[in-house]
Amino acid sequence: MNEYNKQVERRHEIGEFLKTRRLSLQPEDVGLSRDSNRRRRVPGLRREEVAALAAISTDYYARIEQGRREAPWPTLDTIASALHLDQAGRDYLLELSMRPLVRPLQRKAQRPSPHLLRLLDDLATMPAVLLGRRMDVLGWNAMATAFMATNFAQLPARQRNYVRLVFTDPSVRQLYVDWEKTGRLCVALLHMEVARDPQDPRLTELVGELSIQDVDFRRWWGDRQVAIRNRGVKRFNHPEVGELILDWDTLACVGDPDQQLITWSAKAGSISHDRLMSLRAGS
Structure with a gap:
């Protein structure tokens, strides 16, 4: 072009x-x-x-x-x-x-920051994932695997994408009590990713694939709503421990703004915190 x-x-x-x-x-x-x-x-x-x-x-x-x-x-x-x-x-x-009109044709594969991966392991009491460009899942801890009932390690690297999981993985979809709100947020966040790098072929492939597979994604993509990752509260229905009401936060990496830690946590002593601990014990 x-x-x-x-x-x-x-x-x-x-x-x-x-x-x-x-x-x-x-x-x-x-x-x-x-x-x-x-x-x-x-x-x-x-x-x-x-x-x-x-x-x-x-x-x-x-x-x-x-x-x-x-x-x-x-x-x-x-x-x-x-x-x-x-x-x-x-x-x-x-x-x-x-947006600059000229973009590099070759995009280097994104590698997770070693110190962020260490931090993931240290966050032993809360689920956490490391997201990169396109909302790809670059890293995760054991609690994230138990919480999302998803074995990230067994997924092909190109399928480790948070938006893809929310729309195509039944276990992840059922985890969210208000799945529609989560789906809309994911679409809005993905719109922001496309604004940053519209020539990324993998982004184009992802949007095209989900538009074909899911009518909600296709409709919400046309709404052109946008969002930035921040923080909030979400309700979950976990198949093993039941209802969880968790705070989610975004921790930005100053050294690499394309990588962000997403964590889910609950106040110590709360029912949700106790249920997270029981999930940890069984993971």
């Missing part, structure tokens, strides 16, 4: 993202009154309303959304504010707008 085509592709992706966010909003969401005298033919905000909120002309905004005009980041930042984008949405838009 030559430089011109990459520019066109980038403008198109920015425009499609802005369009989906515009159509997801109602006038009252952004402090506008709904005009009952003007019938809305489509849901969401009108282009002229977004343009007015961003203090730019409707024609200029329309060209950006249609992928016919390059927009500098300050303009996109103003549009992001008009559309009330959260931090993940702003980061995604920034990734798209600042």
